[in-house]
Amino acid sequence: MTVSKEYLKAEREQSWRVDIRGLMKNKDRTALVRVHMGEVDPKERILSNIEVNKGLTQEEAVNEARRCLDCPDPTCITGCPVEINIPKFVKRIEQGEFVEAAKVLKQTSTLPAVCGRVCPQEKQCEAKCFYKLKLKKDPVAIGYLERFAADYERESNQMSVPDIAANNGIKVAVIGSGPAGLTFAGDMAKQGYDVTVFEALHEIGGVLKYGIPEFRLPNNIVDVEIDILSKMGVKFENNFIVGRTATIEDLKEEGFEAFFTGSGAGLPRFMNIPGENYIGVLSSNEYLTRINLMHAASPETDTPIVSGKNVAVIGGGNTAMDSVRTAKRLGAERAMIIYRRSLEEMPARVEEIKHAQEEGIEFMTLTNPVEYFADSTGRVNKVRVQKMELGEPDASGRRRPIPVEGSEYEIEVDTVVVSVGVSPNPLIPSSLPQLETTRWGTIVVDEEKLQSSIPEMFAGGDIVRGGATVILAMGDGRNAAAAMHNYLQEKHNS
């Protein structure tokens, strides 16, 4: 999917855009400084799950929108995996037409309030902004503005239920309710299909619910989106594991004609080092699931959690940051990141690293665990780590960490959260032997159509890409819906 230059140009020539551009000289626009997002004070926010970023005020948003030059060649769009028409929505904000801005977002992104919060903007749209590329200045705060428009629409109760085509009576099934599945479901419902989403867990939302914590992405934001899907006629069946509760064959017999698998990369990896099965060593999935899905930290719930005093989190991705900051909020005195590369190589969003540092998280970079030790009850009490140095770049382009001989030392811990990556969920592949997969267990699909080796089965998101991002999962859901629509129309018209 690429938006054509001609289309963007025609949009840019609309009179309202020309008028807005004329309001200020480019020189004055570039003289403005990037807005600073208001944040809850670190000392206060670590006492609760309150969202850290406060969002922009209307005035801040309009001012920030003024910085955007509405470039003739908007390079920012090339940085967005779903090619949101960025200058158009930003100029709608400058105009004060916030609901219109949200509409622009929704043409391409189904969950703008989510993406505005969790996209790694500094590597995507904002990295390709003219300010960054040519002026060497702070880019336009595209992510903040996206969040602003989506929040405005929701908070002013102006969220509209999209128009739905007449019901065409064709039943399609969605496996998994993460961002890929939800996006797919929305697009198919719009085109008149009878859509059912099956979810293994008792809550809808995938990683958005069980993984990403409340202080980064409040659950109610996801719930509002799910509610709209329900109003569009999408049916949700939770506690339903496709492949176990019913097989694909069973569902076909019940009239489902095509399937979209968005089952995610939910399986935790461990490092297979000695002592990793001691009590108190958990995967980040277990840790975050206990807190976010089971609400274990609340006294009202039955699920237990150990709130450690000395918590070490192994890894440097978003999941590691979410775990370590959760540990801090549960009252850890020392909450540590142990990461084998340096700060520059960390895959986590820059903002999360910054927030973590403000919250007093200790960063032990170029350090790797080699063994855990436990007391007589089997509870972990120490981790032995080793210092690392960076060698030549590896296949991923990142410099490879090499252990430094004789540099081992021990750190006292009572909880360790292992956050070194995830593998694709094997439930669907293992229940469908004919389905072609890679040796990493991801489903093989046609790049454009997202169709698998089984013609009526499409797939997208982390089950195809391995651990990726929310916006890429959504993009897949959207492309798969378009392709499945063609597939089903052809089938029914021939």
Add this chain to the structure above:
Amino acid sequence: MNKIVDKEFFSENVVRLEIEAPRIAKARRAGHFVIVKVGKNGERIPLTIASANPEKGTITLVVQRVGVSSRRLAELNIGDEITDLVGPLGQATHIENFGTVLACGGGVGVAPLLPIVEAMKKAGNKVITVIAARTKDLIILEDQIKQYSDELIVMTDDGTYGEKGLVTDAMEKVLQREKVDLSVVIGPAIMMKFASLTTEKYEVPTYASLNTIMVDGTGMCGACRITVGGKTKFVCVDGPEFDAHKVDFDEMLLRLNGYKEIEKEAEQNYLHSKDKK
């Protein structure tokens, strides 16, 4: 959904629940389990499907009250609905005609043993079953087990019923007496450990069905991991049955106690809050 259609107490702390779950009733095989959550704030706990009636669309669970969550479940009545129920989970038991099968259940482990005994019998095996408990009142499902066993030995620790002694005493007797081709043991971890040591002596292949702590039950969290033959396995997706002679039971025993203090406290609070009502 998930409506309780029948309920019966086997003893003060062990209850049988028959629940409407047509899809699970149809899909399940011996050895499968479900995850149950009672109430919005409930915990997800694993329970074996003791039996199922696909025509009626129901499954049967046998639950022992040990803590908050099992209590909440046992307190539900006929007509109540279970908030969340998902399954069937885990790998089904490998059933074939092995010859002679020695099936051993301890405590509430007799419940998950029942479908296996039934399936083994139907596959043509000679089935010798040992069921054991601390005392007479804790012996459950005796009649149902008997129906599918060629021989049934009941053991109680205190001798109030059946023979006095441990599961392993009865196992020794059978193993000395005749050739056994396969043994299946289900019960408290400590019982499975010693039962496994017993069959190892006689070189009888043995499966144990492990009851680790679980959260999701779908392979997503790793809470259920244990070491089998030196490798880490997830009980919910790789099991729950494993080659008992390769299971690191000592590690499993430690891991089961990971949340013991918190759980005890939770149970006290729960009982306390009920007293106040």
